[in-house]
Structures are given as structure tokens and as C-alpha cells.
Amino acid sequence: MSAIVDSTARLPRWQTLTGTVMSSLIAAFLVFDGAIKLVPIAPVTETMTALGYSGDPMLARGLGIVTLACALLYAIPRTSVLGAILLTALLGGAIATQLRVGSPIFSHLLFGVYLGLIAWGGLYLRYEAVRKVIPFKP
Secondary structure, eight states: OOHHHHGGGGSOHHHHHHHHHHHHHHHHHHHHHHHHHHTTOHHHHHHHHHTTOOOOHHHHHHHHHHHHHHHHHHHSGGGHHHHHHHHHHHHHHHHHHHHHTTOOIIIIITHHHHHHHHHHHHHHHHOHHHHHHSOOOO
């Protein structure tokens, strides 16, 4: 087992539980988001077109595969940090897209920031190694 997995044994129960719930919510959202992009349904195609992308279902499927890959990597404890890094990149692209089309700030543009904070917050609460890399000093 890696040190990142073993480090959860020393954590208070509330911290492990909160981090697990936060990470589970992000993983569930990513699986849902990736899955609906694999099936060529009208809302996905219409939204992609409204955001300035072509209505080609293959583009949506490609994004769905990338999203599901990020979700899978994030959900596996040994690769969760890599998944969070890739998820951050994916969310950066989503934020840039929302900025380009002039979406509302708090509901659309910053949604990727909210997801990123929850994803990294879940890892921060569960893994001491993440807390060492991102130290918050009182």
C-alpha cells in the first residue's frame, strides 16, 4: 500500500468521512456528466452548440471519455491525486469556455472553481500527503 492510502488511519473520523463524501459527490457528478456525453441526446448537442462547439456527437463523446477517465482516476485512491490534476485541467477548459461565451459569473463561470475546490478539499481532508503539499498555516 502506498503512504497516501495509509495516512488516513491517523485522521479523525469526521475528517475522513467529510473528505470521502466530498470526493464521492465529485466522482458521481463526473460519471453522470461523462455518461450523458456518450449518448447523443439533444440537450448535450444543443448545449455544445450554444457554447460555440460543433454539434458533432463525436466531440461530445470524446469529452465524455475524458471526463470518465478523470472520474475513474480520481475515484481510485492510488491515482486520486493524478485524477484531481487532470480534473483541474478539464475544469480549466470549462471555465475558459464559459468565459468566452460570456456566461453569468457565479452560476456558470465559477462552477468549475466550485467543483475543483470540492475535489481538492476532499483529498485534502483525507490525505496527509496532500496537506503537506498544500499547507495552510494558522
